[in-house]
Amino acid sequence: MKLKNRIALITGASTGIGRAIAMKYAQEGAHVIINYIGNQSVAEEAVEEIKGLGGSAEMYKCDISSYSEVENMVDELVAKHGKIDILVNNAGITKDSLVMRMSIEDFQKVIDINLNGTFNTIKALSRYMLKERQGKIINIASVVGITGNAGQANYAASKAGVIALTKSVAKEFATRNINVNAIAPGYIQTKMTDVLNEKVKEEILSRIPMKTIGSPEDIAKTALFLASEDSNYITGQVINVDGGMVM
Amino acid sequence: MIFEKVKERISDILGVDADEVTMESSFMDDLGADSLDVVELIMALEEEFEIEIPDEEAEKIQTVGDVVEYIKEHTDM
Numbered sequence: 001m002k003l004k005n006r007i008a009l010i011t012g013a014s015t016g017i018g019r020a021i022a023m024k025y026a027q028e029g030a031h032v033i034i035n036y037i038g039n040q041s042v043a044e045e046a047v048e049e050i051k052g053l054g055g056s057a058e059m060y061k062c063d064i065s066s067y068s069e070v071e072n073m074v075d076e077l078v079a080k081h082g083k084i085d086i087l088v089n090n091a092g093i094t095k096d097s098l099v100m101r102m103s104i105e106d107f108q109k110v111i112d113i114n115l116n117g118t119f120n121t122i123k124a125l126s127r128y129m130l131k132e133r134q135g136k137i138i139n140i141a142s143v144v145g146i147t148g149n150a151g152q153a154n155y156a157a158s159k160a161g162v163i164a165l166t167k168s169v170a171k172e173f174a175t176r177n178i179n180v181n182a183i184a185p186g187y188i189q190t191k192m193t194d195v196l197n198e199k200v201k202e203e204i205l206s207r208i209p210m211k212t213i214g215s216p217e218d219i220a221k222t223a224l225f226l227a228s229e230d231s232n233y234i235t236g237q238v239i240n241v242d243g244g245m246v247m
Numbered sequence: 248m249i250f251e252k253v254k255e256r257i258s259d260i261l262g263v264d265a266d267e268v269t270m271e272s273s274f275m276d277d278l279g280a281d282s283l284d285v286v287e288l289i290m291a292l293e294e295e296f297e298i299e300i301p302d303e304e305a306e307k308i309q310t311v312g313d314v315v316e317y318i319k320e321h322t323d324m
Contacts, residue, residue: 127287131287172283175281
């Protein structure tokens, strides 16, 4: 087991990619904290699923776009467990529309959760991780944070921000044995992409050299690598997991 | 008293022998701290003495004496 006795906090972990990462980490021996905001019963289900497989998990409700809530969560969790070894910033939302039609609120909301939320958890946890002199931070970005995407100005900007945040924090924390990396998923089968219409899906698939859609499990495997000792000499990197979509 | 407490925190965070720490010690030049160490130390001292050291003041802090003076001026100790 690659993550034995590790404590991992994963934001937005009740469904989709976050849940797959939580499952994977739990299978590798980590105690997993499933952060969620909306749906308590789905979060409970995720915890039960992990426990059912002999893993260890708990859930914690927190709006990561609020720094005070994040600070409370991190302080409480560290008081309870003594430390948090792995932070996965996965929580994210989309509110797609063309710029001309995009409301100020929809732009702001996506930045607040995807980018500010990532900053908030890193900031709140940094003092503890720095003290431990070890840690793994994995930020879930997106290939559209590299390429841009029509209809996703807010989402793409937030994910580009996450990438630059990743590199900056990686530089700041490097001497403290804290690895900070990002994963940029391409087209992955989740609720977020299920809502796309067939034409859009076909169009995306045509741009993927491997011609298939990825699964949350594909992201989870990379997230495991970045959380494990196998990646100790890697920091400040963005790993695209996208079937070759962006090269 | 303040100096003793500050010395303890410095020794804690920078991993140096408390006896090495004098009022004249420069954090970076004498005690081997990097910029992140200094930030960690200032945050720890803010917590310990229940004060807030604004960034523009924190930037001026070079030596142990600087920080002890600042704490003296901003607490009742």
